[in-house]
Amino acid sequence: MxxxxxxxxxxxxxxxxxxxxxxxxxxxxxxxxxxxxxxxxxxxxxxxxxxxxxxxxxxxxxxxxxxxxxxxxxxxxxxxxxxxxxxxxxxxxxxxxxxxxxxxxxxxxxxxxxxxxxxxxxxxxxxxxxxxxxxxxxxxxxxxxxxxxxxxxxxxxxxxxxxxxxxxxxxxxxxxxxxxxxxxxxxxxxxxxxxxxxxxxxxxxxxxxxxxxxxxxxxxxxxxxxxxxxxxGGKDPAYVRADANLEHAVENLVDGSFFNAGQSCCAIERIYVDQTLYPAFVERFVELTRQYVLGNPLDEATTLGPLVTPGAASFVRGQIAEAVAQGAKALIDPQTFAADIPGSAYLAPQVLIDVSHQMSVMRDESFGPVVGIMPVSSDDEAIALMNDSEFGLSASIWTRDLDAAQHLGNAIDTGTVFMNRCDYLDPALAWTGVKNxxxxxxxxxxxxxxxxxxxxxxxxxxx
Missing domain, CATH: 3.40.605.10 (Aldehyde Dehydrogenase; Chain A, domain 1)
Structure with a gap:
C-alpha cells in the first residue's frame, strides 16, 4: 500500500x-x-x-x-x-x-x-x-x-x-x-x-x-x-556601531528580523548596538515593529503571516517565556495583535532586551519573529559576542566607515559579511557558511x- x-x-x-x-x-x-x-x-x-x-x-x-x-x-x-x-x-x-x-x-x-x-x-x-x-x-x-x-x-x-x-x-x-x-x-x-x-x-x-x-x-x-x-541555518548577528545611520539601520534590521515571520536561515536573530545609540535604537525599533499587521496571508493588508506550523510558533513562544523568566524584558504586548492566539501558528513579533548568551533565544536558532538586542561598549565586545555562536552563515555591520567594516568583517566567523544591509543573497557571490x-x-x-x-x-x- x-x-x-x-x-x-x-x-x-x-x-x-x-x-x-x-x-x-x-x-x-x-x-x-x-x-x-x-x-x-x-x-x-x-x-x-x-x-x-x-x-x-x-x-x-x-x-x-x-x-x-x-x-x-x-x-x-x-x-x-x-x-x-x-x-x-x-x-x-x-x-x-x-x-x-x-x-x-x-x-x-x-x-x-x-x-x-x-x-x-x-x-x-x-x-x-x-x-x-x-x-x-x-x-x-x-x-x-x-x-x-x-x-x-x-x-x-x-x-x-x-x-x-x-x-x-x-x-x-x-x-x-x-x-x-x-x-x-x-x-x-x-x-x-x-x-x-x-x-x-x-x-x-x-x-x-x-x-x-x-x-x-x-x-x-x-x-x-x-x-x-x-x-x-544560522543565528545571524548584526552590530550597529556608534557612527551608523540610525534610521537606515532600524528600518532594515526590523525587516531583516521579521520578514517571512523570521523564517529565514539568514534572518537577523540577535543585535548588538553601541551603548551610545542603544536607547534610541531600541525605541525606534519597537515603534516600527508595532506597525506590523499580523493576519491571514491571503489578505493584501497583512505584512506578517503565520509561522509554518503551530509547533514552530510554540517553540518560539517557549524561547520568549524562558528568556523572560531568566530576566529578559519583552517590549511588545502580544495582545495588541488580535491574530496572536496561543496554540495557533499566528505569533506576534517580539523584541527582547536585558538578554544574555545564557538564554536559548540568543544561542539557538529561533526561526521565528523574535530578536534580542544587547548594548556593547566597543568593537571588540561586539565581535566577541557575534562569534559566540555555533552558527556562522551571515553577519552585518552598520557603519559609515568602509575600512572599519572590512577590518571587523575579517574577524567575524561567518560565510557572508554585510555592511549596511542584511538578509540578502547576491548570486554573484558565494553563498556558504561555517561551523554548524x-x-x-x-x-x-x-x-x-x-x-x-x-x-x-x-x-x-x-x-
Whole structure:
C-alpha cells in the first residue's frame, strides 16, 4: 500500500494538498531515467542547455498568478510578498545561466612547447536536491539551474510542506521541453531519502535545512564518497556601531528580523548596538515593529503571516517565556495583535532586551519573529559576542566607515559579511557558511565547482 503525505496549511489548519509517495519501482525507474538522460545531456552544447533552462524560467514566471496564493496557503507568506520570491528566483537563474560559459570553461596553464595541457569541468552525474519550505523557489533554483547547465541530471525532493513547488518546477521544465528524465520531482519520506543517498545512485547531494537533518544526511552518505552541500541555518548577528545611520539601520534590521515571520536561515536573530545609540535604537525599533499587521496571508493588508506550523510558533513562544523568566524584558504586548492566539501558528513579533548568551533565544536558532538586542561598549565586545555562536552563515555591520567594516568583517566567523544591509543573497557571490551553518557553496562561479569534477588533459603532441 502506497503511503501519502498531507500538506497542512498554516492559514487555517486544513489539508491543502495530499499526494502519494513514490514506491520502490517508481524510484528505480526515475534513477535509471536520470542516468540515461544525463549521458546524452552532457554532450549537448552549453548554448543548448542554456536555451532549455531559460525557457523553464520563462515558463515558471508565466505561472505567477497561481504560484503567489499557493505560497501563502502552503507556508504562510503574505501574498503581497509572493512576487518578490519569483523575482529572486529569476535573478539567480538568469545569473547562473549567464556565467556558465566562463565558470565551465577549460583552465589552461602556461603553455609548454610540444604539449597541450588543460583542465575540463566534467558533470558529476545525478544531483539530488533536497529543498526546504521557507524559500522554496529560491533555495531550489540555487542548485537546479547550475546543475543542469553543468551537464547533470537532477532529482528534486522538495519539503512536504511545499510539495506543490516541486510540481511547479517539474511543470516549468516540461513546458520548456527538457528531455525526459533530466529533472524529476519525487515525493519521498525521510527513510526513502536516506536510502537513496546510501544507494550511491546519486553523485551529489545539496541540502538546505536543520543541523539535525544535515547530520542524518551525512550519516546516510557515510562511506559513499558523495559530494555533500549543506546549508544548515544560522543565528545571524548584526552590530550597529556608534557612527551608523540610525534610521537606515532600524528600518532594515526590523525587516531583516521579521520578514517571512523570521523564517529565514539568514534572518537577523540577535543585535548588538553601541551603548551610545542603544536607547534610541531600541525605541525606534519597537515603534516600527508595532506597525506590523499580523493576519491571514491571503489578505493584501497583512505584512506578517503565520509561522509554518503551530509547533514552530510554540517553540518560539517557549524561547520568549524562558528568556523572560531568566530576566529578559519583552517590549511588545502580544495582545495588541488580535491574530496572536496561543496554540495557533499566528505569533506576534517580539523584541527582547536585558538578554544574555545564557538564554536559548540568543544561542539557538529561533526561526521565528523574535530578536534580542544587547548594548556593547566597543568593537571588540561586539565581535566577541557575534562569534559566540555555533552558527556562522551571515553577519552585518552598520557603519559609515568602509575600512572599519572590512577590518571587523575579517574577524567575524561567518560565510557572508554585510555592511549596511542584511538578509540578502547576491548570486554573484558565494553563498556558504561555517561551523554548524554547513559547508559547500552555491551561487557564483564557485557554485559550479561543487557541481563538477576536474579532469586534466596532459597531451604530448611532439615526439
Amino acid at each position: 502506497t503511503s501519502t503525505i498531507q500538506l497542512i496549511s498554516p492559514v487555517d489548519g486544513r489539508v491543502y494538498a495530499e499526494r502519494q509517495l513514490v514506491d520502490a519501482a517508481q524510484l528505480e525507474q526515475a534513477l535509471v531515467a536520470a542516468a540515461t538522460a544525463q549521458a546524452q545531456w552532457k554532450r549537448r552544447p552549453l548554448n543548448e542547455r542554456a536555451a532549455f533552462c531559460s525557457a523553464a524560467v520563462d515558463a515558471m514566471l508565466a505561472m505567477k498568478e497561481q504560484i503567489v496564493p499557493e505560497l501563502a496557503w502552503q507556508m504562510g507568506r503574505p501574498v503581497r510578498y509572493g512576487v518578490g520570491e519569483l523575482r529572486g528566483f529569476e535573478e539567480r537563474a538568469r545569473h547562473m545561466i549567464a556565467i556558465a560559459p566562463e565558470a565551465l570553461a577549460a583552465i589552461e596553464p602556461e603553455p609548454i612547447a610540444g604539449f597541450r595541457r588543460y583542465i575540463n569541468r566534467e558533470p558529476l552525474g545525478t544531483v539530488l536536491v533536497v529543498a526546504p519550505w521557507n524559500y522554496p523557489y529560491l533555495t531550489a533554483v540555487n542548485t537546479i539551474i547550475p546543475a543542469l547547465m553543468a551537464g547533470n541530471a537532477v532529482i528534486l525532493k522538495h519539503a512536504s510542506q511545499t510539495l506543490l513547488v516541486g510540481e511547479r518546477f517539474a511543470e516549468a521544465f516540461r513546458r520548456a521541453n527538457l528531455p525526459p528524465g533530466l529533472l524529476q520531482n519525487l515525493l519521498l519520506d525521510h527513510g526513502q531519502t536516506a536510502a537513496l543517498i546510501a544507494s550511491a545512485r546519486v553523485q551529489q547531494v545539496n541540502f538546505t535545512g536543520s543541523v539535525a537533518a544535515g547530520k542524518a544526511m551525512e550519516n546516510a552518505a557515510s562511506g559513499r564518497f558523495l559530494g555533500m552541500g549543506l546549508e544548515l 551553518s554547513g559547508r559547500g557553496v552555491t551561487l557564483s562561479r564557485l557554485g559550479y565547482e561543487h557541481l563538477t569534477r576536474a579532469k586534466s588533459f596532459h597531451l604530448r603532441h611532439e615526439i
